[in-house]
Amino acid sequence: MTESQFEPPDHVDNSLWLLVRRYARPHALRYVLAAIGTLIAQIPQRLPALVIGVALDAILLQDTPYALPLLPDGWIPETTTGQVQFTIGLLVAAYVLDGTMTWLAGRLEGTARLQTLHEIRVDAFDAVVGHERSFFDRHQTGDVMSVLNNDVSNMNRFGSNAYEGIRLSAQILVAFAFMLTIHVPLAALLALMPLLLIGLCQWYTTRVGPRYERVRESVGRVNSRLEDSIEGIATVKAFAREDAERDRLESASRSYLDRNWSVIRLRLVFSLASWVIVSGAFIGLFSLGAYLVLEGTPAWFGGSLTAGALLTFLMYSQSFYAPIRQLMLDVLDSYEDALASSKRITSVLEGDHPDRNEGRELTVLEGRLEYEDVSFTYEGADEETLTDVSFAAEPGSLVGVVGPTGAGKSTLTKLLFRFYEPDRGAIRIDGTDISDVSRRSLREHLGYVSQDPFLFYGTVRENIVYGVREFDTRADAPEIDHADVVAAAKLAGAHEFITDLEDGYDTQVGERGASLSGGQRQRIAIARALLKDPDVLVLDEATSHVDNETERQIQRSIDATAGEQTTIAIAHRLSTVRNADQILVVDDGEIVERGTHDELVEQDGLYADLWRVQVGDLEAVSEAFLERARARFGESAQRRVTEEIETTEEVSR
Structure with missing residues (x-):
């Protein structure tokens, strides 16, 4: 099994953005409204820091008059008690508006994201079953399941973090805008810090991307080992190979552990380096701000800076530093992980699906x-x-x-x-x-019965009608008369043993028909094919698991329906x-x-x-x-x- 089983076609430049364009675009309105709501919510989220800073200087320290940007002076009470009450009212209004907008935006984004992931999963499954047998000859079942389950679920994590990235970006922009209203030169100096982080991001992404691809491949191999061992548990136990299977799983799991640890090590280095940059910037900002408050601000370096204004600026700087670092650690990291998963999903979606060909x-x-x-x-x-x-x-x-x-x-x-x-x-x-x-x-x-028939988890009746109704729950799905089911079962020599089961035709057959014998499964599969009434019926050693008496009965049925x-x-x-x-x-x-x-x-x-x-x-x-x-x-x-x-x-x- 090679490590490049799932590779997107050459015409796909960026698998992740292909999925975004195809599946997120139909829900663009919800995403846009959620983004707007998130942006609006950042304004009331930043107001408390500004109001508290102004109140600190005007009410507690009484160094400056009570004044807020864009707010007419006539709206502000003149008495201290009135200003305290006014401040409390602003805080309540800000938190209520923040909570309301955040809830609405989250609801819009959540429904759009889940619907997007639902459509990706359904289309990926449809693409998988659209592949021909040669596709399944080349890929292990566990690895295919890993694409449909782990990789698609990984896209959900990216979608959640992408929305978080929008929120963080809005928070950064609004926080910076508020800092500009307080002290332009300090805000300009603060804007230099992201340049260092951008360089660090470039170093990180070029190294972590290939590592995530290897991690996704390792997950597929672990799933394949688990799927093989569990499905073949009877053979494993019959040959006393439990220890050997454990060793095989241990080897696959060790590979996943090593590759995942290589990502974690790189992420720790990235996290530490970004922490050093952000912490150093905050300490430098506080030192410079404290000096300006104590010694006075030079005329060439902007206006004066009060203690309250410095406190507000430092609070905003946290709303500026922390989101940038979180963007790099979580959003960027999940992007690289999702990019690896999207390549595997796209290789399934964009591959050759001969079952979808347009034929008459x-x-x-x-x-x-x-x-x-x-x-x-x-x-x-x-x-x-x-x-x-x-x-x-x-x-x-x-x-x-x-x-x-x-x-x-x-x-x-x-x-x-x-x-x-x-x-x-x-x-x-x-x-x-x-x-x-x-x-x-x-x-x-066509109708088909193999020598090792597959029964789905469900009742005997559901398995017999599968070829006709396919578990179809649509309102216009054809109803199958129970008499027809019984007739097919009798032709297949299955009716007698079915009626002896505890619940008859409503008996649960278990996983893959585990509660039935091989011969019983065979006869149910034959009944399933006969009920379909195909123009051409293929029996591939269909009597290999039945006794002579049942074989003679099936033979007479075959002769009768020939x-x-x-x-x-x-x-x-x-x-x-x-x-x-x-x-x-x-x-x-x-x-x-x-x-x-x-x-x-x-x-x-x-x-x-x-x-x-x-x-x-x-x-x-x-x-x-x-x-x-x-x-x-x-x-x-x-x-x-x-x-x-x-x-x-x-x-x-």
């Missing part, structure tokens, strides 16, 4: 399926998996596909569903090349496809034999040997077949053939 709708009238000279090689493989495969399945027919493990049987169906595209050749349904239609339209006409849809049945148990209209024998990616069961047994080729093995007629197995087994399995070939015979349950003849 597929119309199926009969369901004739045709493969013409189809060849395919998996990415990174040295040899072709399929070579010049050609066959036709007539409407309503049952076509069995058999052959040794690894012969390419399942790949045939993956190409039919367009999980992968063939290198050469064409696949047609009713004469229409499936590459000319949209994938979604194609798959609406005339209603075209069925492709990949089978390890040859008895499953014994009554097929046509059986294809696949070996090393090629169709080496074809015909009915009786015809293939009569040909006395590979199929005949496979049949003899399954029915236990070891004496009649050809020497060529045994030699082939020895070439594949070595000296243990005879034992392996014998074991397969012993473990194969009695089949219907």
Whole structure:
């Protein structure tokens, strides 16, 4: 697994700003109103310091008259008591206005930010499921989950800090404006301090950005390790590999720890350096201000400075220094972290999503399926998996596909569903090349049951109707009659065991169907496919986890419904496809034999040997077949053939 799994396309210059433009812009009005409200709130927030400074000089020290900028003198009471009451009134009004504007701005920003993040998460998920199977071959599930969860959530942190950055910027501007009203030269000197911080920021961002990218990658690897270990817990325990899994997780977690610590170390240096600059500036400001108050202000350095004015100026300087430092520590830091996350999100959003391609709708009238000279090689493989495969399945027919493990049987169906595209050749349904239609339209006409079916967390009924209703909660979603669900379950041989469950069709199946046996999960998956009533039904070793009695029941159901849809049945148990209209024998990616069961047994080729093995007629197995087994399995070939015979349950003849 490489460290550059999620890289944005070349046309994306800045992933973060792409997300901002695409998802924040529709909510721009709320963001703008929130920013305006935040800016307005800074004015009453700064008033108390100014009022207290004036009151200190005019009421307590009685050095200067009570006067406030932009406030007519006629509004100010003449008596001391009146001025105290007036001061209290101003403070109350300032805090009420501050609280009101801050609440309104926070509400506007919060709703806009959460809606923005919601849209990013939904679109990112939509993009992930829009990718083809090759995408999931290249990326571990845990790493993909890290993008959808950790990286999108990281954008929420950035959004919150970005709003905080607007508030801090407004606070800096308003505080500086108030300081200018008190003493222009001191404010001008104070304005030089941010230049040092800007240089420090430049040094920090060039170093922390790449470190955050490595941290995001490490989070994905930790999630992948956790996902593998938890999902494979039965295998872990069966092989007593708990300690080994712990070591693998420890290694991934250690990498995350080391990379995260490298960010923390750099941030500590950055924090200390900015603290030294800000603290030094404040001490210098106090020293200069105290000197001017005690010794008097030179004429060339502006007007006089009183003790109250100095106190107010120092309070404003804290509202100037602290936000600048917080901007650098929190906002800038979260920006660099979010930039790393945005690259991973953008790589998913802007990648190639073949499921979204604009193709015409597929119309199926009969369901004739045709493969013409189809060849395919998996990415990174040295040899072709399929070579010049050609066959036709007539409407309503049952076509069995058999052959040794690894012969390419399942790949045939993956190409039919367009999980992968063939290198050469064409696949047609009713004469229409499936590459000319949209994938979604194609798959609406197909049904699929794998040898290891996936059940969703929910009830038995919800899993059976999934292929038709997809848990759709829309008002116009089609309602499925329970009688249809029962009919599909009966066809799949599932109704009897379902009714024996504690809650019948309303029984919770657990995570991935954990409360059911493998055979029960298989039959529910078959019922799900049959309820969909597809034009082409694919059974990929769908009876591999059921007993002989259930297999015979499913076989009768397949035979009974074969005339209603075209069925492709990949089978390890040859008895499953014994009554097929046509059986294809696949070996090393090629169709080496074809015909009915009786015809293939009569040909006395590979199929005949496979049949003899399954029915236990070891004496009649050809020497060529045994030699082939020895070439594949070595000296243990005879034992392996014998074991397969012993473990194969009695089949219907």
